[in-house]
Amino acid sequence: xxxxxIRIRGVGAVSxxxxxxxxxxxxxxxxxxxxxxxxxxPGDVRNWPCESRFAPPAPPEKVARHPRLxxxxxxxxxxxxxxxxxxxxxxxxxxxxxxxxxxLFVMMNxxxxxxxxxxxEVLQNPAQASPLIFPETVFNAPASHVASFLxxxxxxxxxxxxxxxxxxxxxxxxxxxxxxxxxxxxxxAAEECDWLSAEALTYYHPKLxxxxxxxxxxxxxxxxxxxxxxxxxxxxxxxxxxRCDLLPELAAQTLAQFQGPATLINDxxxxxxxxxxxxxxxxxxxxDAVLSPKYVLGESMGASSALQLVLGTLxxxxxxxxxxxxxxxxxxxxxxxxxxx
Numbered sequence: 351x352x353x354x355x356i357r358i359r360g361v362g363a364v365s366x367x368x369x370x371x372x373x374x375x376x377x378x379x380x381x382x383x384x385x386x387x388x389x390x391x392p393g394d395v396r397n398w399p400c401e402s403r404f405a406p407p408a409p410p411e412k413v414a415r416h417p418r419l420x421x422x423x424x425x426x427x428x429x430x431x432x433x434x435x436x437x438x439x440x441x442x443x444x445x446x447x448x449x450x451x452x453x454l455f456v457m458m459n460x461x462x463x464x465x466x467x468x469x470x471e472v473l474q475n476p477a478q479a480s481p482l483i484f485p486e487t488v489f490n491a492p493a494s495h496v497a498s499f500l501x502x503x504x505x506x507x508x509x510x511x512x513x514x515x516x517x518x519x520x521x522x523x524x525x526x527x528x529x530x531x532x533x534x535x536x537x538x539a540a541e542e543c544d545w546l547s548a549e550a551l552t553y554y555h556p557k558l559x560x561x562x563x564x565x566x567x568x569x570x571x572x573x574x575x576x577x578x579x580x581x582x583x584x585x586x587x588x589x590x591x592x593r594c595d596l597l598p599e600l601a602a603q604t605l606a607q608f609q610g611p612a613t614l615i616n617d618x619x620x621x622x623x624x625x626x627x628x629x630x631x632x633x634x635x636x637x638d639a640v641l642s643p644k645y646v647l648g649e650s651m652g653a654s655s656a657l658q659l660v661l662g663t664l665x666x667x668x669x670x671x672x673x674x675x676x677x678x679x680x681x682x683x684x685x686x687x688x689x690x691x
Contacts, residue, residue: 353517353524358567358689359534359575360442361660362435364428365563366403366647369412370435374563374657375664378643383620386559386648389548402548402560403648416499421482423464424562425542426492429455432566433496433536440568440575444500450533452504452526454519455493455540458512458652461486462544492540504532513654514677517581517685520569527571539656540564551649554680557621561648565656567663576666576673579690580607584683596684597631604674604686611638612672613665615658618642619649628678638671662689 363370366384367377377384386401405428414430433453434444442448464486471479485491490508497506505526509519516539523535541547541562548560582604587593614637618625643657644650650657655677662673666689677685 353520353578353581355571356520356524356527356569356578357571357573357575358578358659358663359570359573360436360438360440360568361663362432362439362566363563363657363660364405364431365650365657366405366561368406369408369431371439371660371664374643374647375661378641378646378661381642381646383646384648389543389545389560391545391549396549398552398556400545400549400552402543404543404561405563414499418495418498421486422491422495423461423486423542425457425461425540425564426495428542428562428564429492429496429538429540429566430499432540432564433500433538436536436566436568447500447502448534450504451500451502452523452532452535453493453497453502453506454523454535454537455490455496455508456516456519456538456652456656457489457492457508457510457540458515459541459547460489460510461491461542462547463542466544466546493538496538512679512681512683513651514679514683514685516655516659517583517677517687520578523569527569534568534570536566536568537656538564538566539653541651541653547651555621555624558619559648561650563647563650563653563657565653565660567656567659576663576689576691578687579672580604580688581685582687583685586683593678593684594627597627597678600678600684600686601631601634601676604688605635607688608672610672612674613637613639613641613669614674614676615641615643615662615665616676617678618645620645628676632676638669641665659687662687666691
C-alpha cells in the first residue's frame with residue numbers, strides 16, 4: 351500500500367480563526383487576513399515590526415481535562431482539540447477511540463514556549479531550573495500527551511521537518527496501515543507561536559506574520575472520505591532559486607494527472623516577492639476556486655500543510671470535485687497533492 355490509496359475519514363483543526371475546522375474553512379473562504387498583533391521580545395525591544403496571529407482562547411467545550419494537560423503547553427492543547435474533532439468527524443466516539451489506532455505527529459519548531467522558559471531558567475540560575483518543565487521541552491511530548499489522553503494502543507511517533515513534511519508522514523501512515531501495524535492512523539501536525547519563531551520568520555521577509563494551531567486527519571485504507579489520489583514529489587532543492595525553478599515542473603506534473611473542474615489550495619502569503627513564482631506556475635488552467643490559507647491565517651510553520659489538507663478535505667466534500675494542494679515547502683523539497691471524492 352502507498353499513500354495514494356488512503357482515505358481521509360475525519361478532520362479537525364485549531365487555527366487563528368478558531369477551534370474548529372469549520373471556523374478555519376469559513377475564514378479562508380472569506381479571504382480576508384485575520385487581525386494580527388505585535389509579538390513582544392521579552393526584556394528587550396526590536397527596531398522592526400514583528401506581527402503574529404495567535405489562536406483565540408478555547409471555548410469551554412473545547413477545554414479537555416486530563417492530569418497530563420495541567421502542565422502541557424499550547425501545542426498539546428491544540429493537538430488534543432484537533433484530534434478529538436477528527437475522531438468525531440469520522441464517526442468515532444472520541445471518549446472511546448477505535449482499537450488499533452496509531453498516531454503520527456509532525457512538527458517543525460516543537461514545544462518552543464516551555465523550551466524558552468526552561469533555558470531562561472538555566473541561564474538565570476541552573477540550580478533553580480524546574481525539572482517539571484523539562485519534559486515539556488521534548489519533541490515527542492505532545493504526541494505522548496495525545497496518546498495518553500485518548501488511550502491509544504497503537505504505534506506513536508513524531509517526525510520533524512519543514513512544513514510539508516506531513517507528506518512523508520502520510521506515506522509512513524500508509525505503510526503502518528498496509529503492514530497491519532495500525533488499523534487507522536491519526537495524523538497530527540501542530541505548532542505554537544512565540545516571539546522567537548515569529549521574529550525568525552521576519553528574517554525571511556519582514557512582512558511575514560507568524561501563526562499557530564494544529565491540523566488532524568484520521569486516515570484509513572477503507573471507508574468514506576476524500577481519497578489521496580496523487581502525490582507529486584518530493585522534488586528536491588538546495589536554494590530558493592532552485593525552488594523557483596522547480597515549481598513549474600511540479601505544477602505541470604500535477605496538472606497532467608487529471609482534467610475538469612478543480613479547486614487549488616496554494617501556499618500564497620500575500621507577499622509578491624515570495625508568491626509570484628508559485629502563482630505563475632499554477633496559472634496554466636482555470637480554477638473553480640483558489641484558496642490561500644496562509645494569506646488569511648498567517649504562517650503556521652509546521653502546521654501549515656496539515657491545515658491545507660484539512661481545507662482540501664472539506665473542499666472535496668463540499669464540491670465533490672478534485673482539490674489540488676500546492677506545498678512548495680521552505681527548506682528542501684516541494685510536493686503537490688490531489689484529493690478526490
